[in-house]
Amino acid sequence: MNRIFFAIVFACSFLFNGHAQEPYQFTTVIDLDTTPVISQGITGTCWSFSTSSFLESEIMRISGKNIDLSEMYNVRNTYPKKAWNYVMRQGKAQFSEGGLAHDVINSMRDHGLVPNQVYTGLEAGADKHNHSEMVAVIKAMLDTYIENPGRELSPNWQLAVSKVLDVYLGEVPQQFKYEGKDYDPKSFLAMTGLDPNDYVSITSFAHLPYYKQSILNIPDNFSNGSFYNLPLDEFMEVIDQALAKGYTISLDCDVSERGFSSKNGVAIVPEDSSLTPKAWTAIYPELEIDQDLRQAQFESYSTTDDHLMHITGLVKDQQGNRYYKVKNSWGTAEDRTAFGGYVYFSESYMRLKSISLMIHRDALPKSIANKLMF
Numbered sequence: 001m002n003r004i005f006f007a008i009v010f011a012c013s014f015l016f017n018g019h020a021q022e023p024y025q026f027t028t029v030i031d032l033d034t035t036p037v038i039s040q041g042i043t044g045t046c047w048s049f050s051t052s053s054f055l056e057s058e059i060m061r062i063s064g065k066n067i068d069l070s071e072m073y074n075v076r077n078t079y080p081k082k083a084w085n086y087v088m089r090q091g092k093a094q095f096s097e098g099g100l101a102h103d104v105i106n107s108m109r110d111h112g113l114v115p116n117q118v119y120t121g122l123e124a125g126a127d128k129h130n131h132s133e134m135v136a137v138i139k140a141m142l143d144t145y146i147e148n149p150g151r152e153l154s155p156n157w158q159l160a161v162s163k164v165l166d167v168y169l170g171e172v173p174q175q176f177k178y179e180g181k182d183y184d185p186k187s188f189l190a191m192t193g194l195d196p197n198d199y200v201s202i203t204s205f206a207h208l209p210y211y212k213q214s215i216l217n218i219p220d221n222f223s224n225g226s227f228y229n230l231p232l233d234e235f236m237e238v239i240d241q242a243l244a245k246g247y248t249i250s251l252d253c254d255v256s257e258r259g260f261s262s263k264n265g266v267a268i269v270p271e272d273s274s275l276t277p278k279a280w281t282a283i284y285p286e287l288e289i290d291q292d293l294r295q296a297q298f299e300s301y302s303t304t305d306d307h308l309m310h311i312t313g314l315v316k317d318q319q320g321n322r323y324y325k326v327k328n329s330w331g332t333a334e335d336r337t338a339f340g341g342y343v344y345f346s347e348s349y350m351r352l353k354s355i356s357l358m359i360h361r362d363a364l365p366k367s368i369a370n371k372l373m374f
Helices: 002-016 046-063 071-088 101-111 132-146 157-169 185-192 232-244 273-279 291-299 347-353
Strands: 027-031 176-178 181-183 199-203 213-215 226-229 249-253 307-316 322-327 342-346 354-360
Touching: 027 322, 046 071, 046 101, 046 185, 046 249, 046 307, 046 354, 071 101, 071 132, 071 157, 101 185, 101 199, 101 354, 132 157, 181 185, 199 232, 232 249, 232 307, 232 347, 232 354, 291 347, 307 342, 322 347, 342 347, 347 354
Parallel strands: 199 226
Antiparallel strands: 027 307, 176 181, 199 354, 213 226, 249 307, 249 354, 307 322, 322 342
16 A cells, blocks of 8 residues: 555656656647748848748738749848948948848838749759858958958949849849739739738837837847837737737747757747756746846847747647747758747747747737837
């Protein structure tokens, strides 16, 4: 009798202390329309892949059309702006492959859109993107201009940057056919039904005034984009209400965390961080996240602006815990992802490690939209 009693106590203690937990069993709660997962290749252009995916879902929502947009068209139109910023700031700015969701919206507003079949941005014979050499070449050119202050800048320096981009990515199309009709980039944008003015960026940090727009000082915000700042609970409410109303969301987040595992398809924040590897495959208690902890991790660089992705739905585990279904752009290889290129973000992970969102303004809850100074 005593042996049985102690065996039960031991087993319960073993489970309670987190050494043996239930493997995840996920069921779908919300699953919104989106295009297939693809790969950004060996590039830092997640900002264009994720936001293009977001816009593709927006086109589906607005018109029901399934259009594969060119990610590299946005990239091609953004590099000259990065080069100008870098040179005018005399090299005291970041020139890199990174960017943010609003850079795609700016490109769309200024240059329109084109389908991927018209502009792939791939060199002849290549089957994946690799911008390492291209970026190194352009940066070396820009540094040469900057490091020779005794000479005036050649009036052709911007043209030279443009020509390098053309060599590596291809010349941008001015006219093209799509499904038998003639378009230019602006008329193609009009056909999609997208309006660049419909999209707003949201963040949540205590050092910024709430309900107002502020520039978020992170390295990839070279274009000084502004974000509406919300308290954390309302930031999360925006995500939940948007998904419930059928709107997907572009997400900027931190993925350089032990809790993020693309291979296992989950992103979590265990209460006991030593259990993180186990929590990739089984349910463990998670840390409660408030505004103060979120702020502290941001200010200490524990939370950094690493990666942009696309929130397309919601799932739950067998205990009722909710996870956001987040589309990645690292392909679908089975050795890299458990869920076909998606990662399930726990609520704790989203509260702690998200940086910002981009959504259609109609997706905002009215109670929150009324507080913002549009």
